[in-house]
Amino acid sequence: MELFFQYMVAGITYGAIYSIVAIGFNIIYNTTGIINFAQGEFVMLGGMIAVTLNNFMPLPSAILATVLITMIIGALIEMIFIRWLVNPSVLRMIIITIGISIIIREAALHIWDEKVRALPYFTGTEVTSILFFGAHISPQVLWVIGICSVVVVLLNLFFNFTMRGRQMRACASNRNSARLCGINAKNMVTLSFVLSAGIGALAGCVISPITYVHYDSGAPLAIKGFTVAIFGGLGNSMAAVVAGLILGILESFSI
Amino acid sequence: MRVAKLFVLAVFLMIALTVAPAAAKDTIKVGAILGVTGPASFLGAPEAKTLEMLVDDINKKGGVKGKKIELIIKDSSASPEKAISFAKQLIEEDKVFAIIGPSTSGETMKIKNIAEEGKTILLSCAAAEVIVNPVAKYVFKTPQKDSDAVIKIFQQMKKMGITKIGVLSSNTGFGKAGKEQIEKLAPEHGITILVNEVYDKAASDLTAEVTKLKAGNVQALLNWSIEPAQSIVIKNARQIGLDVPIFQSHGFGNIQYVQAAGAAAEGVIFPAGRLLVVDELSKKDPQEAVLAKYKKDYETKFKEDASTFGGHAYDALMILVKAIENAGADKEKVRDAIENMKGFVGTGGVFNFSPEDHNGLDINSFEMLTVKNGKFSVLKK
Incomplete structure (x- = not known):
């Protein structure tokens, strides 16, 4: 029974990591209908920038600054590569995001190096664990689950109950009609990149003590996150979390 | 007119083609296929740095037998596909004297035959025993056997x-x-x-x-x-x-x-290998001097801790250099010289090569280590 919970906890850890990455995919899909394959790179950038900033400032402000910086990078990427496209097809935008992911990865290799980094554990150390029904769980996992839940709730409130959120969803379901209603579709797309870059960076910060981060760590996370986003039905953050947990638990029990 | 231009161009090309190999004759081209980036960067990056440092040093001192070493490093990112194409490129286009690397066993196994067919010496920096067992004529390796x-x-x-x-x-x-x-x-x-x-x-x-x-x-x-x-x-x-x-x-x-x-x-x-605990070695240890010098040079130059992996590249290059010094810059003779080399003191241990053993290290080249207060230390029995 103890072991059952231990496997469960392992599965939830995997699941929480996958879901928080999957949510980033969903936001951009929600406004533009495209899959942003550079999402994993936002996660990687988040981790890398936070580790660097943490050398100069305490952890909370480093994370906050990281999220802001990555949001700006997200906005710049959208403005440089996507915004000026006239009537782009979905396929073309997807291919552009794949290109962006390669550029970010190579840039990260040159800015930093090939070494593996990690933020310190938010609470405790590498060996700290909390006993939970006979299973040991690292406090960092609770941080990941906690932040994941807060992000999902906030996103749901944002998309369903605020004007901006509704405008973003309108753009996804019918871009032309949304524009006829006076919504600035281009700004909405930029906003979605900013949001998903921010969430990706936050994810990169909280998961980095567990998974480590290096210039190449974005892609494997993005593949799992993408799988989960599809499994949960693209665009639905709540379902993405459930799908992430199912995949994580399946993986853990299949070992 | 046009024909004349073409003719001039052709003459230039011919001169260029004949001059280039003549210039290259004065250098010894050594290729290196290392996983500088990617999942094996822990291995490849210190290996590449070590090679650059050593080659600079050797060339400053006048090279090997009066010839400068020309180092060509290719980053394979630990991908066997890339290693294969780099190996072919180094052997067929650059016509290198020898290849150092690859960093990983998977890559080495993929290019073992390429080196063998190209009759080019391969000094692998990877660990798996299968690299040298069965023995391939041109393939050697410097890390200890798994x-x-x-x-x-x-x-x-x-x-x-x-x-x-x-x-x-x-x-x-x-x-x-x-x-x-x-x-x-x-x-x-x-x-x-x-x-x-x-x-x-x-x-x-x-x-x-x-x-x-x-x-x-x-x-x-x-x-x-x-x-x-x-x-x-x-x-x-x-x-x-x-x-x-x-x-x-x-x-x-x-x-x-x-x-x-x-x-x-x-x-x-x-x-x-003993590199990690060089401070704990006694002065009588045959490897002490080599290890202490490499560690000091590496750490002053790159401001990071030396690792055994960089040491594997050190051994590979120094074995090659020693063999060239002994046998001259002839591929076949150098190959024989490596195969018969005895008592070479490297960072991995004391190498004794033979036609049956292209690794040259035995179990005594290993030391059991442990981690104590975040540092490597010899395990007290």
Whole structure:
């Protein structure tokens, strides 16, 4: 029974990591209908920038600054590569995001190096664990689950109950009609990149003590996150979390 | 007019073509295929830095037998596909004298035949015994054999009274080769493998794998990989309260892995060359002088800790240089010189090559190390 919970906890850890990455995919899909394959790179950038900033400032402000910086990078990427496209097809935008992911990865290799980094554990150390029904769980996992839940709730409130959120969803379901209603579709797309870059960076910060981060760590996370986003039905953050947990638990029990 | 222009161009080309090889005659081209970036960058990056440092140094002193060394480093990012095309490029286009690398066993096995067919000396920096067993005429390797590492670990387990172990390995060439050796050698040493799991090299968390080990009531954990996963595995094991001794392969010999695992790395036991504990060696140790010099040079130049992996590249280049000094710049003669080299003191140990042994190191080149207060230290028996 103890072991059952231990496997469960392992599965939830995997699941929480996958879901928080999957949510980033969903936001951009929600406004533009495209899959942003550079999402994993936002996660990687988040981790890398936070580790660097943490050398100069305490952890909370480093994370906050990281999220802001990555949001700006997200906005710049959208403005440089996507915004000026006239009537782009979905396929073309997807291919552009794949290109962006390669550029970010190579840039990260040159800015930093090939070494593996990690933020310190938010609470405790590498060996700290909390006993939970006979299973040991690292406090960092609770941080990941906690932040994941807060992000999902906030996103749901944002998309369903605020004007901006509704405008973003309108753009996804019918871009032309949304524009006829006076919504600035281009700004909405930029906003979605900013949001998903921010969430990706936050994810990169909280998961980095567990998974480590290096210039190449974005892609494997993005593949799992993408799988989960599809499994949960693209665009639905709540379902993405459930799908992430199912995949994580399946993986853990299949070992 | 046009014909004249073409003619002039053709003449220039011919001159260029004949002049270039003439200039190259005064240098010895050494190719290197290393995983400078990518999953094996822990190995490839220090190897590349070491080679650059040594070649600069040798050329400043006038080169080998009056010829400068021209180093061509190719970054394979630990991808066998890239290693294959680089090997072909180095042999067929650059016509290199010898190739150092690749960093990983998987890549080396893929280009073993290419080097053999191209009659080009290959000095691999990878660990698996299969690289030199069976022996290939032109293929040598400098790191210690993985079979010796396994035996060394099993001997230590016996001393500690451990007989039932759990084995984890990654799905890379290094992991697979190590797993085979462990499975092959365990019965001879009275070790039973209760749990045997393979994980993906890009794994981000291994709690489920170590849970299975905990469920199997193993007396020790033996992990075989060269990726960051080897830090993750010890962290997860300690987090779930698996407090058995943890053994790692000689792939653990980079202090970055210890730093990445933090407090969880304390007490990890692994076999490695003596470079990591050079401060603890006695002055009488034959390797002491070589190790201390390499460590000091590397650390002053690059401001980072020297690792055994950079040492493998050091050994590869220095063995080649020594052979050229002895036999002159002739591929076949140099190959014979390496094969018959005895008592070469390198960072990995004292090399004694023979036609049957293209590695030249025995089990005594390993020392059992442990992690104490975040540093490598000789394991007190």
